[in-house]
Amino acid sequence: MPDASDIVFRARGLTKVYRNGALEVHALRGIDFQARKGEFIVILGPSGSGKSTFLNIVGGLDRASGGEVWFEEHQLTALGEGQLTQYRRDHVGFVFQFYNLVPSLTARENVQLVTEIARRPMRAEDALALVGLQDRANHFPAQLSGGEQQRVAIARAIAKNPEVLLCDEPTGALDSATGIKVLEALTQVNRAVGATTLVITHNAAIRDIADRVIRFADGRIVEETVNAVKKQPSEVAW
């Protein structure tokens, strides 16, 4: 049983229902979940299993229909729009499948975009160095490869020293070799920053690099495994 002060996320009975006209889609059907500080969790599951919905609610991008989620001592499910924005700003780093960099800003400027509004940021150069891109700082996204763009996105996500790092299919648009580089960057910053990291993926091979693996199906957590031994990203193959 982990120490209670060590728990970053707690979710209980979390449900999410999308209404589309008369049609009701149950995306989440009662999720119970906890994550410890610094834990690296991989979330697996088929499309439509609810994993992205879960990540969005935990990240303060979406609202639950029922149940509750706590981040440290904040009950996210009770926060208003403005407070959720503040939560994302202060505590959460996001990495997405399509990088979502600002095309008109260079790599460094994309990172500075976040450090300018963060409470205790690291230097943009340091964040880029963490992902091995210190030499590409002055390049615009259009001048970077997909893998490089994703690493800039990771640098941007961790530059604020977030408590949590949420990644939705970070390697989804990348080939295997590039994907491994991105995963290395993720595990590297997970160790260096100590941020609780949740990574959604379709790719079961990635499971071996996690502390814990959660499998979603039909809006529920159907399986949870703890890896006694974590592999290095370079050791996995897909």
Place this chain on the structure above:
Amino acid sequence: MVIPPLRRKVLRDLTRLWAQVLAIALVLAAGVATLILGNGAYSSLYETRARYYEENRFADVFADVTRAPRALLGEVAAIEGVLDAEARIVKLGLLDIPGMVEPGSVLFVSLPETGGFNRLYLRLGRLPDAMSAEEIVVSDGFAKAHGLGPGDRLPVLMNGQRRDLRITGVALSPEFIYALGPGQMMPDPRRFGVVWAPRAALEAAYDLEGAFSNLVLKLAPGANPDRVIEALDRLTERYGGVGAKGRADQISHAFLDAELKQLWAMVRVLPPIFLLVAAMLVNMTLSRLITLEREQIGLLKAIGYTSRAVAQHYVEFVLLIAVVGIGLGFAAGAWLGVGLAQMYARFFSFPYLVFTRDPQLYGLAAVITLAAAVAGALYAVRSVVKLPPAVAMAPPSPAVYRERGAWIRRVLNLRQTGVMVARHLMRWPFRTLSSTLGVAMSVAILVASLWSFGSIDRMIDITFFRSERHDAQIVFGTPEPMPAVFAARTLPGVMVAEPFRQVAATISHRGHEKTLAIMGRPADPRLSRVLDPTLRPMPMPEAGVILSEALAEALQVRPGDLVTVAVQEGRRPIVTLPVSGLSVGYVGLGAAMEIGALNRLMGEGAMVSGVSLQLDPMQTAAFYAAAKTTPKTELISVTSLMLSRFRDTLAENITVMVSVYVILAGIIAVGVVYNFSRIALSEQGRELASLRVLGFTNREVSGVLFGELGTVVFLAQPLGWVIGYGIASAMAAAFSSDLYRVPFVVQRDVYAIASLVVCAAALVSAWAIRGRIDNLDMIEVLKTRE
């Protein structure tokens, strides 16, 4: 009926993008409306005047004499180029209506002979009996202002004699379409009317039996009016002729001409602005639509639609926008046209208004508008044709940015969001510039219309408060010896009396000449003064003549030059005088001399034409009553009445015009800003949603978009001021004529108000966009590739 799928897509796109479509259509509509309104009003006014002149045989040449024998008429008619001539009696009289305190005058005109000129258009009643001594017809505006009609009585002073005339009819005449009384600046139908009476009655009243005081001539087609006028002047010289006038110098005709000139200026300036801005908006919007639909275009081509068919699809989209604009413009143009016609009806006395709903004009407006819209679409559509299907189906290569303008960032100490704004604006310089120009145009339209308020204030200030400071002027029928001034001084309520002498003369210099009245004033006038360009009162020179700037310009003279002054009355001396200074003045052409010098020139002794008076405000009614019955009095003009009439009339018209301009400028500002923001939002929606995910607040995210908008609106202001100043100065030049000049002053508040109005319109557009920013879908943007 089966609608082809592409056509159905056009209709759906129009509905989906309705707000942008409407914004563009409104700008097009403004272009169409101003085109129709301006051209329609122009041809309406032009045609009406032409038909009225034709049907009522408006004369070509007009001449006043003191008294000439009727026998002279044969000689006049024999002048080469003269088709026919008619002798008339035209004399001023004073109104003597009980209960009407303020002085008013009437112009007596002998009834046109059978087959004569300037025939009346009888609106009510009948013409007077030719043998009657008391039957008259009065002008329509005057009758309405006093509630008079056939059967009513009109008490007047004719040649100092009180008479009670009987109205038999109410009429209009092509000679008095713009019925400006002597000494008036604006038509005032209450204080000035035209009275047509049988010749015999006027002959008797003004001691003109067997004689006449006015000639009107009709010229043969192709005759040279200048040559006829010259010959006529030679004939009338002996009889006190003061120089004949062609139509161009006939007051009513000249004012109509000035109005036509203004309309023409409006037609040339406004519609092109709207059409240009609309073409630009079409280009902006369509380019974005095509970028968004790139994959669909590729797909259409891949499944076998020709480039031409796809291009045609987008052209149809634009044509439909234009059709909406044209429809709105037709309606607005027709509606405004009615309003303008009503305004004309107040100003000009026409028996009818030929309101042309010329289908050709509407057709032309439609074609021009469609052409402008298609021209705007061409560049964007060309990219559709050039796009190979395989390339189109792949996502577009990402926008390439360059690190430019680092200095801007340093100078403004920009944050990253500021850098985004700057780079995005610089990434599409054409769009940024054309949007800036569009907003600038709306500022310019406002500057070019609002300046007239300040201009009129200045005109009023200089004319009524600095230069003509008298409360009233009495004009005598014929020049009187100096003691008449003392008589005037003794009238009740008169505090100060200052004489003036008015002499008709032709001033010429190197082939340029103008006929006008030279005003003689005391050496150091107190009431009726002339001002130098720095607005200091000028003393009257002992020798020499002071010309108004307008006159100096017309004659192309500078101070120190010599001009030839040919006096047109008395013994008609011709002298050469130095121009001793230039004066400012906005009404008519002016020349001034010291009254003693002018009298010496005339050689008739110390004579005065009238007196300028300062009155005791408590005794004005008593003054009016007494002045009216003084036999020498031909005309009493009252400054305060003239000023209030001037203000009321102008205020009314300018308020109408300015409201129209504010609406037009608002349409441009809203159209440009709204489309610009929608496109910027569409391009950057993904980035902005990403910013929201990263923890930026709604306010911060809106700030990025509004930063772009704000920059465009901000840059547009000085540009708009400059363009507006240019248009305003061209308008001032176009509106200036011998009748009046428009002082060209653009005060600072004009720029401020123009900018405020445009910024308010921009804010409205921004407000309309704000909701879309607040509702950006953060989750959607994470799941999709651009």
